[in-house]
Amino acid sequence: MKRPKLRKASKRLSCAKRYKIQKKVREHNKKLRKEAKKKGVSKRVKKDPGVPSSAPFKEEVLREAEQRRLQIEEEKEKKRQAKKEERAQKRKKEVASKETEPEAKKARQDENKKHSEKRTAPDKSSKRFLCSELNKVIDASDVVIEVLDARDPLGYRCPQLEEAVLQRDGNKKLLLVLNKIDLVPKENVEKWIRCLQREFPVVAFKASVQIQDKTVQAKKRRIVASNEVLDRSRGAACFGNTGLTELLMSFAAKRQNEASLRVGVVGFPNVGKSSLINSMKGILACNAGVKRGITKCMQEVHISKTVKLIDSPGVVASPSNPPASLVLRSLQVEEGQESVLEAVRTLLKQCDKAQIMLQYNVPDFRNSLEFLTMFAKKRGFLQKGGVPNTEQAAVTFLADWTGAKLSYHCKIPEKHSLPAYLSDITVAEMQKGWDLNNLTTGNEETLKGVKFPNLASSINFISKGPTVGLLSVGDIPEERPGAVTTEGKEVCVNENDESEQNEEAKEIEEEQKTKASSLTKKPGRVQFQTIPVDISFSTAATDDAYDFNTDFK
Numbered sequence: 001m002k003r004p005k006l007r008k009a010s011k012r013l014s015c016a017k018r019y020k021i022q023k024k025v026r027e028h029n030k031k032l033r034k035e036a037k038k039k040g041v042s043k044r045v046k047k048d049p050g051v052p053s054s055a056p057f058k059e060e061v062l063r064e065a066e067q068r069r070l071q072i073e074e075e076k077e078k079k080r081q082a083k084k085e086e087r088a089q090k091r092k093k094e095v096a097s098k099e100t101e102p103e104a105k106k107a108r109q110d111e112n113k114k115h116s117e118k119r120t121a122p123d124k125s126s127k128r129f130l131c132s133e134l135n136k137v138i139d140a141s142d143v144v145i146e147v148l149d150a151r152d153p154l155g156y157r158c159p160q161l162e163e164a165v166l167q168r169d170g171n172k173k174l175l176l177v178l179n180k181i182d183l184v185p186k187e188n189v190e191k192w193i194r195c196l197q198r199e200f201p202v203v204a205f206k207a208s209v210q211i212q213d214k215t216v217q218a219k220k221r222r223i224v225a226s227n228e229v230l231d232r233s234r235g236a237a238c239f240g241n242t243g244l245t246e247l248l249m250s251f252a253a254k255r256q257n258e259a260s261l262r263v264g265v266v267g268f269p270n271v272g273k274s275s276l277i278n279s280m281k282g283i284l285a286c287n288a289g290v291k292r293g294i295t296k297c298m299q300e301v302h303i304s305k306t307v308k309l310i311d312s313p314g315v316v317a318s319p320s321n322p323p324a325s326l327v328l329r330s331l332q333v334e335e336g337q338e339s340v341l342e343a344v345r346t347l348l349k350q351c352d353k354a355q356i357m358l359q360y361n362v363p364d365f366r367n368s369l370e371f372l373t374m375f376a377k378k379r380g381f382l383q384k385g386g387v388p389n390t391e392q393a394a395v396t397f398l399a400d401w402t403g404a405k406l407s408y409h410c411k412i413p414e415k416h417s418l419p420a421y422l423s424d425i426t427v428a429e430m431q432k433g434w435d436l437n438n439l440t441t442g443n444e445e446t447l448k449g450v451k452f453p454n455l456a457s458s459i460n461f462i463s464k465g466p467t468v469g470l471l472s473v474g475d476i477p478e479e480r481p482g483a484v485t486t487e488g489k490e491v492c493v494n495e496n497d498e499s500e501q502n503e504e505a506k507e508i509e510e511e512q513k514t515k516a517s518s519l520t521k522k523p524g525r526v527q528f529q530t531i532p533v534d535i536s537f538s539t540a541a542t543d544d545a546y547d548f549n550t551d552f553k
């Protein structure tokens with residue numbers, strides 16, 4: 001009898017055949033892996049699952065991880081710097097050996113070098129280039145406007161710049177513009193105007209920070225279809241521009257010169273030079289922004305037939321200034337000479353801790369790292385696994401201090417004396433030619449229009465006095481990449497700063513101790529720390545601060 005046919009073929013195999021197939025599959029996979037290795041394709045990295053929210057001591061674990069990450073980064077940075085130095089030394093040796101080569105060859109090489117230098121464009125970010133551009137602006141100007149940040153007018157003054165303007169030929173006039181007055185209490189602004197007026201004419205100014213269109217056509221279009229709500233917002237409003245324009249135009253009209261009045265706008269980086277020019281022109285003629293050192297070259301902008309404004313790069317601050325001044329007025333963070341975390345530490349030391357806690361809505365902190373960790377959480381600056389991004393927090397914090405938001409103010413010096421380069425005669429000379437009555441009424445109108453923060457919501461900042469600037473290209477040392485490290489920072493220490501330096505050393509030591517202790521801890525054991533930490537990851541972190549400026553009636 002014939003057996004009925006099965007519907008499906010059986011999967012049963014002889015062992016020999018099964019082993020043969022398995023062997024073939026193994027060989028095929030091996031081949032694929034080999035090929036991938038040759039191409040450099042590595043295995044997919046497993047995703048970090050992070051710390052689960054239910055885990056006990058999540059805060060401590062995250063903080064430890066962050067501190068470990070920072071230490072690893074620091075070590076990497078140190079290694080990088082060491083390599084750079086090694087390379088620089090090698091280069092030096094090479095140069096030294098070349099010097100011993102025959103004279104004729106050397107001369108030929110020099111000639112080639114000269115040619116190539118001529119061909120290559122100058123490095124626009126170099127301090128020497130910025131300094132030479134600034135000098136060009138001073139030379140080309142009839143009137144020089146020194147822009148000061150109203151939050152620390154004394155700190156933003158540069159004696160070397162003022163002296164240079166007074167000493168140049170052509171009877172140049174110097175005018176002080178107190179910018180960003182909307183970030184300072186009114187009574188403080190008034191006192192500063194009175195104080196500074198003893199030396200030079202002062203104009204109070206609030207630049208518009210929302211000018212966007214770049215062309216004159218766009219400006220016309222904007223006027224036709226203006227959005228009332230937008231234009232009346234605090235940022236878009238500009239005060240003091242009409243007064244300053246009239247002042248310059250009346251000065252230009254009094255001159256017996258047909259050429260237009262050239263007005264150089266100078267000051268430290270991010271003080272608002274470009275914003276001032278844009279506000280006076282009414283369009284975005286110069287690039288402005290929160291980033292420091294945007295302006296690299298001089299730029300002329302006609303604001304009327306008789307007046308021409310010249311934008312300039314920021315004054316180069318001398319490394320001999322106190323660290324707090326350098327943090328706010330030099331570009332050392334942008335140039336990589338100082339880490340942003342260190343800059344924040346220096347800055348925090350200048351302020352009242354309680355006011356910082358109130359302003360940023362954070363609980364008490366022991367050091368800058370702890371502050372930044374809490375600040376990062378408040379703002380929602382988190383990395384993978386919920387680790388607070390302290391670096392981003394530091395950048396934001398620093399931008400607040402130099403940019404357009406944070407309100408802080410400095411006290412006016414009790415005693416006033418003229419600086420060495422100014423005499424009563426020079427002061428009188430500087431006041432000549434200006435319509436001073438017009439200037440006073442213009443300032444009064446500006447002060448009436450601007451919405452000021454009140455004293456209670458403004459941070460009390462301790463000014464370090466005028467900042468030393470480098471005005472002569474010869475004073476600026478040749479820049480060697482990576483030559484200055486954070487540890488080897490060249491800072492002039494005067495007697496007053498000594499105690500500050502000791503404090504700083506203590507703080508660094510404390511921070512390092514916390515790092516070291518967290519690293520030596522045995523895995524699985526969590527140590528208790530009595531740090532008040534806010535664990536609410538509120539999305540409205542920045543909104544819950546009480547705004548003292550708003551009338552909630």
Ligand SMILES: Nc1nc2c(ncn2[C@@H]2O[C@H](COP(=O)(O)OP(=O)(O)OP(=O)(O)O)[C@@H](O)[C@H]2O)c(=O)[nH]1
Nearest residue numbers: 180207270271272273274275288289293294295404
């Ligand atoms: N609140 C406020 N912010 C201002 C004012 N003027 C300028 N700013 C802001 O300050 C920052 C710097 O302004 P810029 O005009 O780029 O400063 P700058 O001096 O030209 O800067 P550099 O190009 O670095 O030399 C920007 O974020 C501006 O929005 C002001 O009157 N009030």
